[in-house]
Amino acid sequence: MKTIAVANQKGGVGKTSLCVHLAYQLAEQGYKVLFVDCDPQANASLTLNEFSSGIKASQLFEPAKLPVIELGEGNIALIHADPALVNLDRAAMSIIETFMEQLETFAEQFDVCVIDNSPSLSLRTTAGLFAADFVLSPVQVESYSIQGTTSLLQTIIGIRQRKQQGGGDLVFIGMLPNLVNNNSPMHRSNLKELIEAYPQYVMPFKISNRTSIGEALADQMPVWKINKSAAREAAKEMRAALSEVQNRMGLATREVTK
Ligand SMILES: Nc1ncnc2c1ncn2[C@@H]1O[C@H](COP(=O)(O)OP(=O)(O)O)[C@@H](O)[C@H]1O
Ligand SMILES: [Mg+2]
Secondary structure (H helix, E strand, O other): EEEEEOOOOOOOOOOHHHHHHHHHHHHHEEEEEEEEEEEOOOOOHHHHHEEEEEHHHHHHHHOOOOOOOOOOOOOOOEEEEEEHHHHHHHHHOOOHHHHHHHOOHHHHHHOEEEEEOOOOOOOOHHHHHHOOEEEEEEEEOHHHHOOHHHHHHHHHHHHHHHHHHHOOOOEEEEEEEOOOOOHHHHHHHHHHHHHHOOOOOOOOOOEOOEEEEEHHOOOOOOOOEEEEEEEHHHHHHHHHHHHHHHHHHOOOOOOOOO
């Protein structure tokens, strides 16, 4: 099982939208996807509700043995967010290890695990990053959002170093500019600045600001299944970016089966 965490301490940058679309894309190709919603706001859990395994995300931070998951035809099993996740931020560091061990029990059954995180660099997000092999960070090209990229990168690089010392790794897939307004000179110049500041970390893709992305998630489907011409461009950009994420995770593109 390859595990990817999507992280950025800013809210509203597109973490959940990307996580859910990545899960849909991989599931359509026949990959068995375990989706872990670690954000008590539970946005992803709402969209992916039909795939619920009945397991609560807070249970992953407790040592009790978890029930077996029956993977349905959709190829996605959701471990849904629950309010008890909030209390974990005051828990002991040892919950990171428990979380990793609990996820590991599903490693044989699933090909991919996608972890959606809260807009914070909390103990829960840290656990997600320790459990992950890959991390992806959507970023918004607003000035206030770009200001947070340094601490985001420091966190990711810090955890990567700690994992490498223990013989593990955390591959930073990169920052993916999202919600880009192509007509905004400010967005264009912020994007250029971001690329100049972190040429090795900014993915050469972007996702524009398009309402069909929010509509798709509310309708519990990926944007490429929205039958409107306005959704076509959004679908194209989303597919292109996620195919590169998939590629960087070493997951071959397969023919769509669903
Ligand atoms: N490219 C986009 N274009 C338009 N709306 C978007 C786009 N990406 C995300 N959104 C919307 O912006 C809001 C925040 O996105 P979300 O994925 O929930 O962010 P996060 O998980 O980082 O808080 C949601 O309402 C979502 O539907
Ligand atoms: Mg979210």
